[in-house]
Amino acid sequence: EVQLVESGGGLVQPGESLRVSCVASGFTFSDYAMNWVRQAPGKGLEWVSYISSNSRAAFYAGSVKGRFTISRDNAQNSLYLQLNSLRAEDTAVYFCAREIVSGGGRSLDYWGQGTLVTVSS
Amino acid sequence: SDELTQPPSVSVSPGQTARITCSGDALASQYASWYQQKPGQAPLMVIYKHTERPSGIPERFSGSTSGTRVTLTISGVQAEDEADYYCQSAESSGTYRVFGTGTKVTVL
Numbered sequence: 001e002v003q004l005v006e007s008g009g010g011l012v013q014p015g016e017s018l019r020v021s022c023v024a025s026g027f028t029f030s031d032y033a034m035n036w037v038r039q040a041p042g043k044g045l046e047w048v049s050y051i052s053s054n055s056r057a058a059f060y061a062g063s064v065k066g067r068f069t070i071s072r073d074n075a076q077n078s079l080y081l082q083l084n085s086l087r088a089e090d091t092a093v094y095f096c097a098r099e100i101v102s103g104g105g106r107s108l109d110y111w112g113q114g115t116l117v118t119v120s121s
Numbered sequence: 122s123d124e125l126t127q128p129p130s131v132s133v134s135p136g137q138t139a140r141i142t143c144s145g146d147a148l149a150s151q152y153a154s155w156y157q158q159k160p161g162q163a164p165l166m167v168i169y170k171h172t173e174r175p176s177g178i179p180e181r182f183s184g185s186t187s188g189t190r191v192t193l194t195i196s197g198v199q200a201e202d203e204a205d206y207y208c209q210s211a212e213s214s215g216t217y218r219v220f221g222t223g224t225k226v227t228v229l
Contacts, residue, residue, distance in 0.1 A: 035218065037164075044223040045156070045164065045207050059216050095163060105152030105170035106211055106218065111163040 002026040002110045004096050009115030016086055020115050022079040022096030030054075030074035033099040035108060036081045038092035046092070049081065050099070064090075086119045093117075123147050123212035125221035132227045139195040141224045143208030146189055151210045153191040155184060159204045167206075168193060195226070203228045 008020035022034070036048040049070040050059045058070050069082040079096050093116050097108035125145040133139040143153060152171050156164035166175055168184035171191060181196045195202055208221035 037220075044205075045158075045209075045220040047209075047218040047220055050218065061217065097164075100169070102170050102173070103152075105154070106215070107152075107154040107166055107169035108156070108164075108209070108218075109166050109169070109175065111165075113163050 002098070004098065004110055004112035006094065006096055006112045006115040009094065009117045011118045011120065012086055013121050014087055014119055016119075017082070017084045018086065018117060020081045020083065020094050020117065022112055024077045024079065024098070027098070029072075029077040033101075034072060034079045035097045035099055036070060036079075037095045037097055037108070037111075038090075039095070039114070040089070040092040043092075048094070051079070083117065086117075088119050091117060091119050123217070123219050125153075125208050125210060125219055127206075127208060127221040127224045129222070130225045130227065132229055133195075133198045134229045135200060136197055139198050139202070139226055141193045141195075141206050141208075141226070142190055143192070143221045144190045145210065145219075145221075147210050147212050147219065148186070148189045148191055150213055151215065153184070153186070153208050153210045155182075155191075155193045156207045156209060157202075157204045158207065164207065198226075198228055200228050202226060 003025045051070045067085045071080045093114040095114045096112045098110040100109045155168040158164045167182045171186045172184045
């Protein structure tokens with residue numbers, strides 16, 4: 001059974017940093033690209049970042065580029081998101097999601113339950 | 122533009138058909154997926170590659186496409202289908218992923 005479990009969320013002050021993690025099980029983690037998606041309270045889904053299976057490619061949404069860093073450790077079946085210079089508008093539940101590629105289509109077929117990051121003074 | 126636009130809400134009676142549209146320039150060249158999200162839960166993929174249904178998703182969920190618009194159709198809507206639905210694709214170069222604005226489906 002595929003499982004993705006996020007952790008590391010919490011309450012931080014504006015300008016501070018936080019690292020959230022996602023541990024995968026039930027599949028060969030190193031075969032799949034991964035994404036982070038966030039959802040602010042009462043709002044829609046927002047794609048945040050992508051990392052390829054071998055870490056050679058990483059992309060970011062414009063709203064977080066230069067502040068957030070995605071990484072992974074395939075030996076530990078783990079995905080990370082380093083959040084720096086946090087702002088109130090970064091407050092959200094952060095989901096990790098596995099990406100599948102099918103005939104050129106890119107979809108997120110499994111999601112974790114999310115970890116809440118709250119940025120407030 | 123890489124935005125994906127959805128209607129904010131759709132209301133439907135049980136047993137009827139709900140249609141949710143998603144429009145955006147990227148859809149002319151990139152495949153779309155659809156996700157269902159119930160309160161307090163993670164999103165669940167219900168359609169990928171415009172029209173494909175993952176294993177375990179009921180047959181009443183179907184997808185279609187025409188130009189820069191894709192549509193999620195729920196035939197014979199059930200009370201359990203009440204949820205938020207999001208389309209998702211990639212921007213034209215395929216680098217960035219993008220979600221639609223979301224549609225709340227209410228079963229009357």
